Amino acid sequence: xxxTEKWIAFITIIVREVRRFLRxxxxxxxxxxxxxxxxxxxxxxxxxxxxGPMAGFNYIEFVAPGLIxxxxxxxxxxNVVSSFYGAKFGKSVxxxxxxPVPNYIILTGFxxxxxxxxxxxxxxxxxxxxxxxxxNVEHIVVTCSVVFLTSVLFSLAGFINAVFARSFDDIxxxxxxxxxxxxxxxxxxxxxxxxxxxxxxxxxxNPILYMINAFRFGVLGVSDIDVGWAFxxxxxxxxxxxxxxxxxxxxxxxxxx
Amino acid sequence: xxxxxxTIRNLRKAYDNGxxxxxxxxxxxxxxDFFALLGPNGAGKSTTIGILxxxxxxxxxxxKIFGLDIDSRFSEAKKYIGIVPQEFNFNQFEKIYDIxxxxxxxxxxxxxxxxxxxxxxxxLLDLWDKRSTQAMMLSGGMKRRLLIxxxxxxxxxxxxLDEPTAGVDIELRRSMWHFLREINRQGTTIILxxxxxxxxxxxxRNVAIIDRGRIVQNTSIKSLLKTLxxxxxxxxxxxxxxxxPDLGGxxxxxxxxxxFEVEIQKSDSLNGVFDxxxxxxxxxxxxxxxANRLEELFVSLVRANSDEPAAEENEEVA
Ligand SMILES: Nc1ncnc2c1ncn2[C@@H]1O[C@H](COP(=O)(O)OP(=O)(O)O)[C@@H](O)[C@H]1O
Ligand SMILES: [Mg+2]
Numbered sequence: 001x002x003x004t005e006k007w008i009a010f011i012t013i014i015v016r017e018v019r020r021f022l023r024x025x026x027x028x029x030x031x032x033x034x035x036x037x038x039x040x041x042x043x044x045x046x047x048x049x050x051x052g053p054m055a056g057f058n059y060i061e062f063v064a065p066g067l068i069x070x071x072x073x074x075x076x077x078x079n080v081v082s083s084f085y086g087a088k089f090g091k092s093v094x095x096x097x098x099x100p101v102p103n104y105i106i107l108t109g110f111x112x113x114x115x116x117x118x119x120x121x122x123x124x125x126x127x128x129x130x131x132x133x134x135x136n137v138e139h140i141v142v143t144c145s146v147v148f149l150t151s152v153l154f155s156l157a158g159f160i161n162a163v164f165a166r167s168f169d170d171i172x173x174x175x176x177x178x179x180x181x182x183x184x185x186x187x188x189x190x191x192x193x194x195x196x197x198x199x200x201x202x203x204x205x206n207p208i209l210y211m212i213n214a215f216r217f218g219v220l221g222v223s224d225i226d227v228g229w230a231f232x233x234x235x236x237x238x239x240x241x242x243x244x245x246x247x248x249x250x251x252x253x254x255x256x257x
Numbered sequence: 258x259x260x261x262x263x264t265i266r267n268l269r270k271a272y273d274n275g276x277x278x279x280x281x282x283x284x285x286x287x288x289x290d291f292f293a294l295l296g297p298n299g300a301g302k303s304t305t306i307g308i309l310x311x312x313x314x315x316x317x318x319x320x321k322i323f324g325l326d327i328d329s330r331f332s333e334a335k336k337y338i339g340i341v342p343q344e345f346n347f348n349q350f351e352k353i354y355d356i357x358x359x360x361x362x363x364x365x366x367x368x369x370x371x372x373x374x375x376x377x378x379x380x381l382l383d384l385w386d387k388r389s390t391q392a393m394m395l396s397g398g399m400k401r402r403l404l405i406x407x408x409x410x411x412x413x414x415x416x417x418l419d420e421p422t423a424g425v426d427i428e429l430r431r432s433m434w435h436f437l438r439e440i441n442r443q444g445t446t447i448i449l450x451x452x453x454x455x456x457x458x459x460x461x462r463n464v465a466i467i468d469r470g471r472i473v474q475n476t477s478i479k480s481l482l483k484t485l486x487x488x489x490x491x492x493x494x495x496x497x498x499x500x501x502p503d504l505g506g507x508x509x510x511x512x513x514x515x516x517f518e519v520e521i522q523k524s525d526s527l528n529g530v531f532d533x534x535x536x537x538x539x540x541x542x543x544x545x546x547x548a549n550r551l552e553e554l555f556v557s558l559v560r561a562n563s564d565e566p567a568a569e570e571n572e573e574v575a
Contacts, residue, residue, distance in 0.1 A: 001332060001365050004365065005364070005365020006365065008362055008365045008366065008367060008368075009362060009364075011362070012359055012362025012363060013362075015359075016351075016355075016359050019355070020350075087348070090346070090348055090349060091344065091346035092346055092347055092348040094312060094342065094346045095346065095347065095356075095360055095363060095407075096363055097310075097312055098310040098311060098312065098335065098340050099335060099360070099363035099364055100335040100336055100363075100364065100365070101363050253273060256311065256312055257272065257273070257307070257312070257313050257314070
């Protein structure tokens, strides 16, 4: 395929991905909006004032960045895992596999679909959070790049999950048993400084902690960890997951027998 | 000489469970041909097609599509192929117009042209009225036609259909045949797999017969039909004979001193043979049909066809 043809194929995949999550918006866009509103009402308005300031900010200001990241992470992951698994299950992935589209275009197309939903939901929840708190972004470049890279990372992870999945149950195991716990323990609701020494150490092994803190640094200007480290780690994860996804696309028996 | 549309040499496929679905097949399909790959269920037809469109990885042999070896130039070769799979494999939730435009996009066709092609082929296959319908709302026959429309949006030089008319009612089958003949007349090479002899007979010029992973016959439809219309009988005589009796020009030969075989057109009467033998004083005590592999295969094909309901996926939605 020529460069132009690859570009057309790439855009075609993204358009189809976006159309898919827009078509089923009550399952894709609405739930995160409702969830985030509940979080803000409960932790921000009802309980927040009793907790008092955290890292020098109102509790609601402190949790808002983490909650936005939570939405971005789960939606990026969720989009790719369900779309690609659905395509595999319904066999429409064959439309792509029989076409001349190179594997890396297939992968980046699906990943950008996940990013589109992750960031789309990110924007929605950010707008909603403005009803409850003010957000003046301290470092716009850090904020945008962290959220974008995190979205790419979890889209790739969702892709890998989808390649391995053999049933619809398999696409909810990782989100429920790995992603959600790691995110909740990743310092959305608290600063890890508050944890006793051992648990602070354990928390530092959680990659999501770095992303949430880097994002919080972008918005509030405070972080429990070094932001440079966060970028390095996100970058390494992306490279590793990308390479593994490509390997799977070429070799997976689930796609080509 | 122009290169073949498809050249297959010693193609093998062993699935992961160790099952050998293809045991080294050779095939040549010339450009412009209308070619049937005929065989009973489980013969290896879909496996062969799967390899041609990259959904199945071959475990041995060589495949060239318009001279392009799929080991090194599959991406280029794929542009030349349109594929109509045996099972529906579109996204059931998408509108059929979008399915076609998207498929064209995967082949790198610019949006505007993709839309023109989608309209052209939806109209040709009588689906234009349904363009905004979700695929799952279509009847079985319409879904089949959608597969065909989708396979044509990038205007392939080689169209491959895997049992396109299985479970399709007679009327739709006829109109699909008509459509395929027309596409072929305009220059598209067509390969179709089928287990209906009638379909191969009515549409195709050349045929390969595949059974249990091997090609058992590869010839023109005409000579295949000629072969099938011949029957070989073995006659056992009461008395020993030294030479083949006069059979009035029918082909035959001596097997041993008490038997000989004769080849007879199915339409011919056996009475003439008996009369002639009686006149020569040759007494026949028994006679049997010499079963050949191809015949057996066809008996099983015919049986399989008659077991199958003619229209399992009849129109459900008007
Ligand atoms: N993924 C697979 N794993 C193992 N065996 C398979 C697989 N797919 C097909 N087969 C076997 O390979 C043989 C040929 O199958 P197929 O090519 O689908 O036949 P046909 O299309 O001629 O009916 C069958 O015996 C089938 O059971
Ligand atoms: Mg088959």
